[in-house]
Amino acid sequence: MGNREAVSKLDKWIKSWGKKPPKKRAAFVYGPPGTGKTAAVQALATEKGYDLLEINASDSRTKNRIEEVLGKAAGQTVTVFGRPRMILLDEMEGVSGQKDRGGITAISNVIKSTRIPIVLVATTVEENMENKFRPLRSKATLIEFQPVPFGEVYKSLKRIAEENGVKVHPEVLDTLASRSQGDLRSAINDLETVAKGKTEVDPRDIEWMGERDRQDYTPNIINRIFSARSLWEARQTISQSMIPYEDLFDWIYENLPLVIDEPGERLQALETLAKADVYQKRARSSNYRLLKYMFNLMTGGVAFSRTKSQGLGLMKQVHAAIQRNGMPLSNFQTTETRDGVMIKPIRWLGRDKWGALNGELRGIGASWTYGQNFWVLPYFREPQTKWRYITTYHSRRKMKAVAAKLAVKTHTSTQEAVTETLPLLRIIYNADQENAEKIDAWLGLEDKEQKYLSG
Amino acid sequence: MSNMSGGMWAEKYRPQTLNDMINQTEIVSRLKMFVQEKNLPHLLFVGPAGVGKTTSILALARDLYGPGYRNFTLELNASDERGIDVIREKVKNFARTAAIASPVSFKILIMDEADSLTSAAQHALRRTMEIYTRTCRFCLIGNYSENIIDPIQSRCSIFRFSSLDEKDMKTYIMNIVMREQIDIIEEGFDAVYQASGGDLRKATNLLQAAAATKDVIDDVSIYEVLGKVSPERVRAMIQQSLKGDFLEAREILRELLIDQGLAPDDIIRMVYSELMRNTVLSEQWKVKLSDKVGEVDYRLTQGARPEIQLSTLLAHLALAGEEMK
Numbered sequence: 107m108g109n110r111e112a113v114s115k116l117d118k119w120i121k122s123w124g125k126k127p128p129k130k131r132a133a134f135v136y137g138p139p140g141t142g143k144t145a146a147v148q149a150l151a152t153e154k155g156y157d158l159l160e161i162n163a164s165d166s167r168t169k170n171r172i173e174e175v176l177g178k179a180a181g182q183t184v185t186v187f188g189r190p191r192m193i194l195l196d197e198m199e200g201v202s203g204q205k206d207r208g209g210i211t212a213i214s215n216v217i218k219s220t221r222i223p224i225v226l227v228a229t230t231v232e233e234n235m236e237n238k239f240r241p242l243r244s245k246a247t248l249i250e251f252q253p254v255p256f257g258e259v260y261k262s263l264k265r266i267a268e269e270n271g272v273k274v275h276p277e278v279l280d281t282l283a284s285r286s287q288g289d290l291r292s293a294i295n296d297l298e299t300v301a302k303g304k305t306e307v308d309p310r311d312i313e314w315m316g317e318r319d320r321q322d323y324t325p326n327i328i329n330r331i332f333s334a335r336s337l338w339e340a341r342q343t344i345s346q347s348m349i350p351y352e353d354l355f356d357w358i359y360e361n362l363p364l365v366i367d368e369p370g371e372r373l374q375a376l377e378t379l380a381k382a383d384v385y386q387k388r389a390r391s392s393n394y395r396l397l398k399y400m401f402n403l404m405t406g407g408v409a410f411s412r413t414k415s416q417g418l419g420l421m422k423q424v425h426a427a428i429q430r431n432g433m434p435l436s437n438f439q440t441t442e443t444r445d446g447v448m449i450k451p452i453r454w455l456g457r458d459k460w461g462a463l464n465g466e467l468r469g470i471g472a473s474w475t476y477g478q479n480f481w482v483l484p485y486f487r488e489p490q491t492k493w494r495y496i497t498t499y500h501s502r503r504k505m506k507a508v509a510a511k512l513a514v515k516t517h518t519s520t521q522e523a524v525t526e527t528l529p530l531l532r533i534i535y536n537a538d539q540e541n542a543e544k545i546d547a548w549l550g551l552e553d554k555e556q557k558y559l560s561g
Numbered sequence: 562m563s564n565m566s567g568g569m570w571a572e573k574y575r576p577q578t579l580n581d582m583i584n585q586t587e588i589v590s591r592l593k594m595f596v597q598e599k600n601l602p603h604l605l606f607v608g609p610a611g612v613g614k615t616t617s618i619l620a621l622a623r624d625l626y627g628p629g630y631r632n633f634t635l636e637l638n639a640s641d642e643r644g645i646d647v648i649r650e651k652v653k654n655f656a657r658t659a660a661i662a663s664p665v666s667f668k669i670l671i672m673d674e675a676d677s678l679t680s681a682a683q684h685a686l687r688r689t690m691e692i693y694t695r696t697c698r699f700c701l702i703g704n705y706s707e708n709i710i711d712p713i714q715s716r717c718s719i720f721r722f723s724s725l726d727e728k729d730m731k732t733y734i735m736n737i738v739m740r741e742q743i744d745i746i747e748e749g750f751d752a753v754y755q756a757s758g759g760d761l762r763k764a765t766n767l768l769q770a771a772a773a774t775k776d777v778i779d780d781v782s783i784y785e786v787l788g789k790v791s792p793e794r795v796r797a798m799i800q801q802s803l804k805g806d807f808l809e810a811r812e813i814l815r816e817l818l819i820d821q822g823l824a825p826d827d828i829i830r831m832v833y834s835e836l837m838r839n840t841v842l843s844e845q846w847k848v849k850l851s852d853k854v855g856e857v858d859y860r861l862t863q864g865a866r867p868e869i870q871l872s873t874l875l876a877h878l879a880l881a882g883e884e885m886k
Contacts, residue, residue, distance in 0.1 A: 373876040529790035530766040537773030548567020
């Protein structure tokens with residue numbers, strides 16, 4: 107069922123384990139949820155007579171734990187009954203990236219010396235593979251699972267229904283298959299839910315289901331967090347979503363003051379979020395079980411800080427932006443849609459006016475949709491901090507380079523040069539040409555660094 | 562000399578020998594003794610910024626080794642080096658060879674901001690100090706001796722540098738004023754002294770920046786210069802918060818942290834001093850806010866994320882502003 111290419115690649119890699127380990131001692135299986143990644147590993151292991159040791163990577167993600175559990179297992183090539191062994195490291199997406207490389211590095215070290223096959227499984231997409239799992243990429247055979255095609259989901263559902271003696275209307279199969287978006291497991295779960303205790307399922311039985319929240323669409327998840335009514339409901343969002351909790355945290359932080367704008371409530375919500383951040387740090391440096399407190403605080407803790415806050419109405423923001431540009435509201439059609447507020451100019455604004463308004467609307471998080479010719483201001487804003495780091499990357503690099511040179515000459519740290527000396531140097535530098543030239547020579551500044559100082 | 566300093570007065574007028582130093586007279590006279598005896602212990606210089614700690618040790622080195630002193634000294638800044646291993650490696654390479662063609666048998670290693678090292682790193686440093694003690698003297702520099710572990714303190718002669726008083730600063734500034742032929746009125750000098758808080762480097766840079774833009778320096782020209790540097794943006798951030806515009810205040814915070822690359826603890830320091838000086842805030846709020854600033858300060862030492870933690874202060878200020886309306 108589905109992903110034949112990926113399965114055969116995995117099969118080939120397992121076969122490459124002869125007497126000696128192959129060049130790539132691990133396989134990294136990744137892809138969206140419900141595409142049969144873990145199932146494929148389990149099936150192939152059984153078929154080839156391996157004893158599969160399954161380790162949940164997200165439970166044992168600290169460096170020491172991984173070395174302990176995994177390192178031990180990777181040394182024992184056969185079971186006491188003489189069956190060859192294989193390790194399955196599941197839920198790799200739960201191993202945190204960036205900040206504690208420790209876990210990833212520990213896994214990467216075990217792979218280097220393992221004498222038995224190790225399969226890593228992560229529910230993630232190609233984009234995440236680049237950063238988070240970079241240290242593992244070169245050491246493992248990469249195997250990507252794709253969303254299961256509609257036809258395959260449909261056939262699987264039909265087969266399962268038949269095997270269980272339930273008559274399911276084709277229209278129901280069609281609906282379940284198409285809304286699964288390639289997630290076979292969720293489609294099967296849905297089928298099980300609607301067919302429970304029935305011998306026949308017709309379209310009326312699925313009317314109540316409505317459109318499922320897409321699990322990978324962050325604004326939906328953020329909305330669920332902010333509007334949660336119980337702590338359980340709020341926390342569920344983290345365990346159900348494919349988005350790393352660090353990213354969810356950033357989204358919550360970004361949008362918190364937009365949603366919770368009553369000063370007292372905003373303060374309470376922010377303080378709770380800041381405490382969640384403290385728990386995150388504690389979890390990283392001592393024990394990951396502390397993460398659960400972080401999750402409670404960042405979801406429910408934030409959501410329940412809101413009682414009176416109305417939030418900054420998007421419509422209000424849009425109208426204000428238009429009026430700031432001195433344009434009549436009647437020139438625009440503004441509508442609330444599923445993704446946010448749509449702002450459509452009714453007549454051609456002219457390049458200059460369009461540009462000015464575009465700048466203004468971008469400032470509050472809207473973007474222009476080419477071809478459709480309208481702006482959409484999403485209900486939730488993407489975290490701006492990361493974006494800011496990216497857009498200021500080049501100027502910050504030049505700043506650091508100048509500061510490093512200045513630090514040596516003035517016997518301070520680079521940081522002190524940035525904070526204390528650089529702002530004043532800039533004034534002196536730009537006051538007259540002669541000063542600038544002296545400073546260029548003194549610090550040995552390159553052209554682009556000179557431009558940075560004078561800019 | 563002016564070519565070497567690139568026209569930066571703080572470097573141009575940095576005292577070159579111990580005799581040039583105008584302040585810290587007791588410390589200087591003891592350092593001169595070391596030069597006479599051609600021997601010195603490990604040194605620990607502590608005190609606020611811009612009072613002559615680094616200048617003293619550089620002057621001592623010049624007095625001791627002569628013009629070629631650079632060959633026998635190594636300057637490291639602990640906060641710029643990537644970890645204790647890198648430091649150890651550099652120290653090892655520098656210290657393992659004896660000083661040849663020098664009047665004394667040892668070299669001098671200057672470690673600035675040594676108090677920023679973690680205590681584990683300091684213990685490693687202590688071992689290194691012991692291993693190379695015959696060929697190398699360490700001069701550790703920091704703001705607080707309390708941040709230096711006891712075993713290191715007990716191996717060093719500790720020198721406590723004090724802030725410059727107004728008289729010393731005036732002597733120093735007036736020397737520059739005369740040599741550079743600039744016009745400064747009394748109010749201008751007072752503003753320099755106030756704004757620098759006894760930090761000579763800062764005072765000199767302020768003076769030069771003001772002189773570069775104005776013909777006559779008065780208090781206004783000093784404040785104008787100050788207005789263009791970071792503390793002014795910090796003030797703007799606080800104003801926006803008090804006005805209740807949290808989003809705008811958060812934008813400024815991001816500008817400070819990201820665009821300008823300020824260290825979070827520098828921002829905290831500036832926020833704190835702005836708050837304490839603020840004339841709008843009630844005394845009760847000042848007390849409450851010191852507690853909040855202190856909590857954020859502590860959390861950052863524990864590795865919490867700066868922007869999240871600092872933004873709570875902005876929310877506190879917004880509430881303060883609301884309540885005081």
